[in-house]
Every structure is written in C-alpha cells, then in structure tokens.
C-alpha cells in the first residue's frame with residue numbers, strides 16, 4: 001500500500017452494560033479517500049465513528065486517527081478534523097453568517113466563511129437567523145461548520161437527512177470537490193445511492209462487526225453476480241437469470257428479428273447486496289471469520 005493511512009483500527013470493542021455495540025472491528029482508511037459506513041439501526045456505526053472522532057472512549061483495541069490515538073486527543077489534532085454531528089440545537093439569535101464566522105475563529109487556517117456559505121447553498125439565507133431556517137437548511141449549516149476549519153479529515157454523520165433531492169445532489173458535488181482537494185471523508189449514511197455516488201470504499205457494519213468491505217460497485221460479488229434479462233411478449237413479462245446476458249440478448253434479438261420489446265438487463269443493486277449481507281447474524285460471524 002503506497003497511500004498513507006488516515007485511520008487504522010484493530011480489534012475495536014465497546015460495550016454499554018450488557019450491550020456489545022462494537023465486537024472487534026478492523027479498518028484501514030486511506031488518506032484522501034471517501035469511505036462510507038453502512039449498516040442497520042443499532043449496528044454500531046455511530047459508536048465506532050464517535051470513538052474515531054475522540055468523542056467516546058473505547059473498551060479495547062488499537063486506534064490511530066491522523067497518527068494520534070483519539071482516546072488522548074490534543075487541541076492541534078482536533079483542529080485538523082471536521083465533524084458534522086446531528087443538528088446544532090443552541091443557535092440563539094445568530095444569523096448563518098455570524099455563526100459560520102464565529103466558528104471560523106476557532107481554527108488556525110479557516111476557509112472563507114462567505115465562500116463556505118455559498119458552497120452549502122445558503123448564500124440567500126446568510127443574513128437569516130439559524131433558528132428560523134428549515135430542517136434541511138439547518139443541516140446545511142451543520143455541514144458549513146464541519147468544513148469551515150479546512151479539515152484534513154471530515155466525519156459526516158448522515159449528512160443529507162432532510163435534504164431535498166436538489167440539495168442532496170449539490171451536497172454530493174461539494175463532497176466530491178472536497179475529496180478532489182485531498183480531504184479524507186468518512187460518512188455514515190442510510191442512503192445506498194449516496195454511498196454508491198460518493199464512496200471509494202464502503203464498510204457494512206452489522207451486529208457490531210464488519211460483514212463486508214470494498215468498492216461499492218463490486219461489493220459482495222455484485223459485479224460478477226448473475227444478470228437478469230427481461231422483456232415483454234404478447235403482453236406478458238418474461239425474465240431469465242443468466243451469467244451470459246450478452247448471449248441471451250443476442251438470441252432474443254434473433255428471435256424478434258430486431259428490437260426486443262421493453263428489453264432490460266439488470267444486475268443486483270447495492271441495496272440488494274446490502275440487504276443480503278445484513279440478513280442473518282450467522283452471516284456476520286462467517287464474514288468476520290468468527291464462527
């Protein structure tokens with residue numbers, strides 16, 4: 001591996017009383033990549049990410065984030081990290097611009113507040129009080145506060161919850177731009193299209209373990225899985241599963257002597273693969289090599 005490692009985790013564990021939230025997680029996140037953490041409610045995603053952010057103590061394992069143990073965070077280390085938590089509650093009477101400017105002062109080399117406000121699509125609301133914004137607009141303020149410090153590493157916890165479709169697309173562009181500039185990004189999301197659009201790699205966490213990890217386009221054998229070829233004939237929909245969809249399509253084209261009515265060739269979506277991965281606890285044990 002030539003790229004530098006931004007985050008290295010070995011054997012991470014964390015329990016809350018009897019609940020084993022994280023049961024031995026290993027992770028390597030490279031500098032500059034976008035890494036998405038997926039998994040059902042209660043899987044242990046937030047616990048893991050909060051430990052990486054230095055906001056929660058671990059029980060066991062080794063963790064290094066930008067070469068620092070987040071269990072012993074320093075002020076300098078914190079200034080290199082951006083965190084977008086769930087929505088800020090205490091906005092007082094501050095306007096969007098005042099709030100972003102205020103946070104900029106905490107960092108040694110902040111981005112330009114007006115530029116950041118523009119980037120998150122709030123230019124027209126810069127003079128509006130944060131508490132008077134809609135839910136999705138407030139979320140954009142959270143994102144602005146997460147990136148104002150020009151972080152090397154940005155954590156995003158379900159960043160687009162409450163965004164309208166246009167705002168989500170705009171946010172994806174913002175994240176891609178930050179990534180192009182070299183920012184390492186770790187995001188948790190329940191939107192699989194978001195993970196697929198943004199992430200270089202994803203990890204699926206279930207029952208406190210990683211059940212699969214890799215490129216979202218090939219995860220769980222997705223790229224080599226059988227394709228489904230479907231078409232219509234005499235008002236009836238037909239479908240076959242095949243490992244050689246090109247051959248099937250060629251045969252159909254011959255049979256119809258040209259255009260095949262309503263032809264579609266589909267492979268499993270990331271959602272299909274994801275749902276299979278989180279199906280049973282037994283699958284988690286096997287994938288994690290922990291029978």
Ligand SMILES: Nc1ncnc2c1ncn2[C@@H]1O[C@H](COP(=O)(O)OP(=O)(O)OP(=O)(O)O)[C@@H](O)[C@H]1O
Nearest residue numbers: 016019020021039040041042043044045046047048
């Ligand atoms: N502060 C806490 N005290 C006690 N139990 C907790 C605490 N935080 C989380 N848990 C438990 O730990 C497990 C993992 O929770 P975690 O918040 O890490 O899941 P998650 O994957 O982030 O879920 P979600 O998708 O719902 O945000 C759950 O069973 C949860 O009930």
